[in-house]
Amino acid sequence: MTGVVTRRRKAPIAMRAPALLSILGLASLASACGPVPGDSPAPSGCPVVSDASPTMHPSSIERSETWTASGSPHIVQGDTRLAEGATLTIEPCARVLFRADASLTLMRANTRLVAEGTAQRPITFSGLSGARWGQLTVEGAARASLRYVTFTDGGADRFHSNASLVLRGDSATPAKPVALLDHVTIDGSAGPGLVVERTGTFAPGSTDLTVTRSGAEAIPFPVVVGEHALDALPTGSYTGNRVDEILVEPEGANARGGLQEDATLRDRGVPYRIGDSSVDRFVIGAGGRDAGRRTTLTIEPGVVMRFHPGTRFEIEHFTGDFAASGVLRAVGTAARPIVMTSAAPTPRAGDWSGLWYGGIPSADNRLEHASIEYTGGDCGCVLSTCSDVERHDSAIIFSEAPPSAFVRDVRIAHGRGHGVFRGWRGAASPDFMATNTFEDLGGCAQTMPSLVPGCGARQACR
Numbered sequence: 001m002t003g004v005v006t007r008r009r010k011a012p013i014a015m016r017a018p019a020l021l022s023i024l025g026l027a028s029l030a031s032a033c034g035p036v037p038g039d040s041p042a043p044s045g046c047p048v049v050s051d052a053s054p055t056m057h058p059s060s061i062e063r064s065e066t067w068t069a070s071g072s073p074h075i076v077q078g079d080t081r082l083a084e085g086a087t088l089t090i091e092p093c094a095r096v097l098f099r100a101d102a103s104l105t106l107m108r109a110n111t112r113l114v115a116e117g118t119a120q121r122p123i124t125f126s127g128l129s130g131a132r133w134g135q136l137t138v139e140g141a142a143r144a145s146l147r148y149v150t151f152t153d154g155g156a157d158r159f160h161s162n163a164s165l166v167l168r169g170d171s172a173t174p175a176k177p178v179a180l181l182d183h184v185t186i187d188g189s190a191g192p193g194l195v196v197e198r199t200g201t202f203a204p205g206s207t208d209l210t211v212t213r214s215g216a217e218a219i220p221f222p223v224v225v226g227e228h229a230l231d232a233l234p235t236g237s238y239t240g241n242r243v244d245e246i247l248v249e250p251e252g253a254n255a256r257g258g259l260q261e262d263a264t265l266r267d268r269g270v271p272y273r274i275g276d277s278s279v280d281r282f283v284i285g286a287g288g289r290d291a292g293r294r295t296t297l298t299i300e301p302g303v304v305m306r307f308h309p310g311t312r313f314e315i316e317h318f319t320g321d322f323a324a325s326g327v328l329r330a331v332g333t334a335a336r337p338i339v340m341t342s343a344a345p346t347p348r349a350g351d352w353s354g355l356w357y358g359g360i361p362s363a364d365n366r367l368e369h370a371s372i373e374y375t376g377g378d379c380g381c382v383l384s385t386c387s388d389v390e391r392h393d394s395a396i397i398f399s400e401a402p403p404s405a406f407v408r409d410v411r412i413a414h415g416r417g418h419g420v421f422r423g424w425r426g427a428a429s430p431d432f433m434a435t436n437t438f439e440d441l442g443g444c445a446q447t448m449p450s451l452v453p454g455c456g457a458r459q460a461c462r
Contacts, residue, residue: 045120046093054097061086069093069121075128076102082142084108092121092148100127101156103134106142113138117148119183126152132190135160139168139200144179155190161219162191167229169200173253173260175228177203186222189214192247196225199253202232209234215242221273226251227282231263238270245273245306245343250282257317258283258326264298267336271304273343278310285326287317287358294323294362299330299338301369306343307352310377313340315365316358319399324359332369334409342374349442350416353377354395361402368408372396376416376442383423384450389443393417396432398424401449405430411437418443425451 046069055071059078064087067074072095079102082088088106090096090113098104106113113136117123127133134157138144154164164186169176178196180203186193193211196202211222220242225233226249238244246268253260259282265272274282285295299305307313316324332338342351354375357365375395383392383399395412401424412419419438422428426449438445448455 043093043120043122045118061088064088066091067094067096073097075099076104076133079103079105079134081105082108082111082113085110087112087114090115090123092117092123094123096123096125097128098125098131098133098154100131101134103137103157105137106144107137107139109141111142113142113144113146115144115146115149119148122148122150124150124152125154127154132156135164135166137166137168138178139166139198140170142178143203145203146179146184147182148184150185150187151189151193153188154186155214161195161224162189162216163193163195163224164189164214165194167194167196167200167202168198169228171198171251171253173199173228175199175201175261177201177232179203179206181206181209181234183208185210185212187213191216191219192221192224193241194223196223196229197249197251199226199228199251201229202234204232206232206234207236209236211236211238212240217242219247221245221247223247224249227259227263228253228261230265231261233266233268235268238268243273244270246270247273247276248282250275250280252283254286256286257281258285258287258295258314259297260286260295262296264300265303266300267302271306273306273308274313275308275311277308280308280311281314281317282311283314283317283326284328285316285324287325289320289322292325294325294327296327296329296364299328301332301336301338304339304341306341308343309351310353312353312356312377312379314356314358315361319358321400322359324357324361327362327364329364329366330368330370331366334369338370340370340372344374347374347414349374349414349440350376350393353379353393354397354415357396357398357400357402360400361398363403365402365406367406367410369410371411371413373414375412376418381423383421384425385421385423386448386450386452386455387444389418389447391417391443392421392423394421394443394447395419397421400424401426402430405432405435407432408435411439412441413439415441415443417441418445418447420446422447422449424449428452
């Protein structure tokens with residue numbers, strides 16, 4: 001094919017086996033069919049190819065080329081980058097081996113990686129002789145399609161969070177579908193198996209992602225995602241790791257904080273860890289009067305959200321008499337409630353700050369069949385109230401009156417502060433007492449708004 005180069009060297013070239021193998025420390029490859037040390041045997045659907053003649057690849061791929069199964073193993077020797085406009089195609093059954101710390105990077109415009117194996121003829125990326133290699137990085141305008149690909153023992157680069165696969169957008173909306181992942185397995189990553197950030201996301205059709213035996217003490221999770229990748233997070237398996245939770249790192253977009261595109265938080269079989277710092281805020285909406293379009297986050301039944309101590313869940317960051325830019329539709333069921341709780345090893349009242357509804361909440365908000373626990377951390381807020389209280393920390397805080405009591409069948413428990421803080425000025429409705437349960441709280445079940453009749457004297461908690 002025109003423009004396609006197979007980088008398989010011919011026998012007359014000097015530095016061929018066994019001399020080349022000796023330099024690489026691979027003398028054992030001189031055997032006609034012996035496997036590369038630390039490499040897995042060829043899958044049953046793949047032909048047996050002699051490892052005595054590996055195909056070496058330079059640090060820069062300047063034009064489109066194909067890495068064939070018959071040319072395996074393909075040796076990546078360092079930080080290998082694709083030039084602008086180049087497409088690297090990796091055939092089914094191809095085996096790609098990385099020297100220690102070596103990596104493959106796509107970041108130029110119109111740069112493509114097409115690594116599409118099949119169930120019987122998968123593609124493998126692993127370390128040469130068991131070496132800990134770097135990562136595959138796809139970012140910016142580059143794109144990748146990965147089908148039936150297995151990554152083993154990657155994550156050597158701490159500047160990439162010790163991940164084996166890194167997908168990045170450009171920090172602006174709309175989110176960029178950087179890669180299609182279909183039956184991709186990441187095994188034994190030094191850190192998280194996968195990091196998706198800067199408004200990068202998964203391409204439509206991504207499914208069956210498996211991450212196992214991954215995670216380090218600093219980042220012990222199988223997957224780390226910015227909030228704009230949540231909507232497309234693939235089905236799959238995220239268990240068998242150091243900590244079986246998906247870390248959500250709030251990033252914002254367009255030089256503003258918050259989720260700025262509609263998204264659904266789906267039950268993927270493990271909890272979501274919200275934030276990894278006490279200053280993190282998971283925010284829905286771009287915030288403020290000039291936020292533009294409204295953003296809705298939908299949460300499916302059964303989802304568990306575990307909040308890092310000190311964090312807060314904000315449905316609009318700012319307060320004021322303007323329509324909130326964020327909407328939360330979290331509707332569980334009696335059998336599968338939505339759980340929002342503390343991520344502390346030993347949860348205690350006051351671990352995290354709870355839900356903050358800024359602006360005037362939309363009538364589209366719903367919070368039903370949920371459990372909210374261990375809240376009452378410092379909200380840093382001063383709100384209006386007619387209740388005889390000194391602190392305003394609560395599980396749910398309203399700074400402006402919502403149009404209805406859309407919080408229903410919610411259990412609020414083990415809080416250091418109040419249950420529902422009605423921090424607006426005006427009527428005492430809506431009322432949240434009849435449709436919810438309140439257990440083990442340090443303050444009121446709900447507070448009384450200010451400027452209601454009889455507010456001249458501070459009122460006791462209800």
